[in-house]
Amino acid sequence: MSRAKIAVFVSGGGTNLQALIDARKSGALHSGEIALVLSSSPNAYALERAAKAGIPSVVCSRKALGSQEAFEAAISQALADHGIQIIVLAGFMSILSEDFTRRWPRRILNVHPSLIPSFCGKGMYGLKVHEAALAKGVKVTGATVHFVNEIPDGGEIVLQRAVDVLPGDTPEILQRRVMEQAEWVLLPQATELLCAELIKGEN
Numbered sequence: 001m002s003r004a005k006i007a008v009f010v011s012g013g014g015t016n017l018q019a020l021i022d023a024r025k026s027g028a029l030h031s032g033e034i035a036l037v038l039s040s041s042p043n044a045y046a047l048e049r050a051a052k053a054g055i056p057s058v059v060c061s062r063k064a065l066g067s068q069e070a071f072e073a074a075i076s077q078a079l080a081d082h083g084i085q086i087i088v089l090a091g092f093m094s095i096l097s098e099d100f101t102r103r104w105p106r107r108i109l110n111v112h113p114s115l116i117p118s119f120c121g122k123g124m125y126g127l128k129v130h131e132a133a134l135a136k137g138v139k140v141t142g143a144t145v146h147f148v149n150e151i152p153d154g155g156e157i158v159l160q161r162a163v164d165v166l167p168g169d170t171p172e173i174l175q176r177r178v179m180e181q182a183e184w185v186l187l188p189q190a191t192e193l194l195c196a197e198l199i200k201g202e203n
């Protein structure tokens with residue numbers, strides 16, 4: 001059976017990448033294969049996870065490459081080299097331009113650690129999202145997987161799951177609960193859905 005070729009874009013710890021790797025092993029993600037891990041940072045622990053799983057990786061640093069154009073040209077080259085069909089942003093902290101996202105319509109997924117449209121958009125990433133949720137005093141938060149377009153966190157929503165905020169939560173505790181109960185479940189599910197749709201269209 002043919003499988004869609006996925007590139008996972010990372011910048012940090014890579015626990016969402018790990019969830020995708022584990023989903024490949026368990027068979028939950030069976031319509032796609034992780035053919036490339038692309039990191040915006042040479043120091044991301046996610047690169048070690050890729051190496052342990054035997055997945056090729058490449059580093060494309062916006063800073064090292066000097067301009068957005070050079071950064072995106074390097075990314076596009078890596079994607080072409082590996083025959084990539086689907087991009088999954090899993091904690092990828094660099095911005096992709098409209099020029100880039102327009103070339104991948106409904107082919108880029110992102111996981112965001114809140115229930116969009118709450119606590120999202122420019123400058124809302126990682127722990128900041130959970131700090132904002134706690135500051136607002138919401139009793140329910142969650143995670144969203146959505147398609148990526150030119151609007152930060154503005155593309156069509158694919159899956160969402162709610163997670164309780166509990167008394168005594170710190171941003172770190174809440175982040176962990178949102179990951180465990182929502183992100184690590186939703187991201188492999190949404191990736192499988194998209195890969196299955198893609199390979200169905202090819203056959």
Ligand code: GAR
Nearest residue numbers: 012013014015016091111113125126
């Ligand atoms: C995750 O919580 C992800 O949702 C978030 O960064 C974390 C990355 O963790 N992404 C964003 O905030 C994007 N706006 P990971 O490297 O362990 O997967």
